[in-house]
Amino acid sequence: MSTRKPSKRVTMMDVAKAAGCSQATVSVVLNGVSDVKISPELRTRVIKAARGLGYGVGSVIRHAALDELKGDCIGFIVDQLATTPEAVNAIEGARHESWENDITILVAQTQAREEHEVRAVERLLRAGAQGIVYMSIFTRRVSLARVFEDLPIPLVLLNCYTRENRYPSVVPDEVIGGRTATRSLIKLGHRRIATITGELFMEAAQDRLIGYREALAEAGITYEDSLVVEGNWSPTSGFEAAQRLLSLEERPTAIFCQNDKMAMGCFIALAEAGLVIPRDMSVVGYDDDELARHLRPQLTTLELPHRPMGAWAVQQLGKHSATIGSRHTPYKMVCSVVERSSLTGPTTGKLNGASSSSD
Template sequence: MGRQDKSTVKTFQRRATMSDVAKKAGVSQATVSLVMNGVGGVRISATTRSRVLKAAEELGYQAGRRVVGSGALRSIGMLVDEVSTSPFATPLFEGAREVAAQHGCVLNIVMTRSERWLEEAALDLLLGQPTVGIIYATLSTRSVSPPDRLRPIPTVLLNCHSNDGHYPSVVPADVLGARTATEALLKAGHQRIAFINGEHWMEAARHRAQGYKQALSSWGAPFDPKLVRTGKWLLREAYEQTQALMALEKPPTAIFCASDRMAIGCYEALRDMGKQIPLDVSVVGYDDDWMAFHLRPELTTVLLPHEEMGRWAAEYLLSPPPSNPSKAKISPVQLECPLIERHSIGIINAAPASIGEKSASSIKAPEPRRRSSVRSQR
């Protein structure tokens, strides 16, 4: 191959960011934000203000923040870490977009992969137009540290939360959701309930495990560590773990999967073993992915309220700010994760001496309840 013609290569010239200005001026990014955006009511010396403006001029940094409360054209900016890796991005966006449109606003979305320089560049772009505020979103529930320049700007955390409690935030009530799923099996007479979870380093996995254990404890059902397996959120892993569970001396009569994707692996394993759902084994999932409705039998699952969370975040930004804002730490708002009842839970009519040995003839499938509208629990 010949040498590449350098004339065909365009060099990317990185724009100066707020962090560059802060470093040059010897101040924090929050101070730069306050100076460049003309925020009043704060004590910044004339010397510091001059130093920040001079550094910004020398670096060619421009800030066009115009946070507004009303007007003919407004926007809500959204920073999100990922888009393509999850089916839950769309409902998050759609919930916020719908509320924004109802208020005559445009929702501007930028994917940043949580890279700070991309976040700073995105904020330069988003805050250069009439802006109601910023939604800082993640696709997996976790703790975050948003850019300091957002602190004086109306900001809501979506599907994430900050340790310092500075920002209002909305997350799914995963502990309660998992407890509800497990209790649905307990109410149907199951005592030996297996749990196939995701990777424990993820907050959602830890919370769902907590809800599973809470339900067993409150119902006086035994907790058996052998019934708890890691499926890593993967179909294949869940398939293998289901096979291992059913090979136990006392196999479970029900399996709760912490995601619908893992529930598919569970379904396939049970089918390949000649087991019928729910006559031989009951299965419950989590997420209410579109696939859940198309499984046979249709999967009972827990709905993740991503669209409702998107709506909540946009509504919060568009609501009048409190007249006397509290400086206390703000706890995340948790939205309910309701159970969507379908056909995958069988009822055990009588409590046998050994649940694991219960015959299929004593188990029946209940009539499903249609999915109802989701209501926020605020």
């Protein structure tokens, strides 16, 4: 079995293919389901395939020594579970980092309400949790409730941080992400690149825009306000923003949508205008949402590293690195490009607002 590092995110389907079984079987084995009868040979084959492919382990993450937590449980507190897949992905990464060490993860959703957080912490401590991961659904600086400051166990922050950097924390490197997405278009020869941002009060949108501007500057491309349109992360806002960009006298040849849902709306607007992706307009997204695989053409996007972030957080608990009194600079994890079919170089006839769809 090869132990090379994966060049792209390994999925449960990849493990199933390597092990010669169904995805459901892989899920049963890796989740430690005991009431389903699976032969020892098949169970071993699935585990070897998962290890060999590096399933659940980001390229910058390797398994840490978690012996001190073996047989114990840890708590995972998150403000929202159902609105986006990020929390589930982070929990999945944490679970994959801990399943070989017989560590149970107890999850609590609090809706960011202090009374719910206090109750969750009390119950996790009663359950014997040996550490807690605290996650925000969107990247931000948080002010923790007093109950977290008085914890007798380690605390690690995921997708958030505090002003004092009192605890280990991990966040996506959104500036590099925005720069990488924009560079992917510049490398193909695009010079007139638009971006549809998320709500600019959010750090992720601010940082992705900074990365966009940095990429333009390093390529000697002048920044233009007219090529930046604010959305609100929804498909509808992506649709409306794309319509505004298409109405420009000199429209862009490429659009960087700062999440995949807005990219979906952008796709619809381009189709309604009679434009073909990527021939008439290149589009790059962000998040690697499941829908990116189902758009036609499939959407090139950036992957938010919540699975490896979850694994990193568990590692820090295992190292007991949440030391009170020391400063912990937030660890920034790279968002990698997932190449698909929505990008190509600019073609003649697009720069002055004339569609090439009648060629």
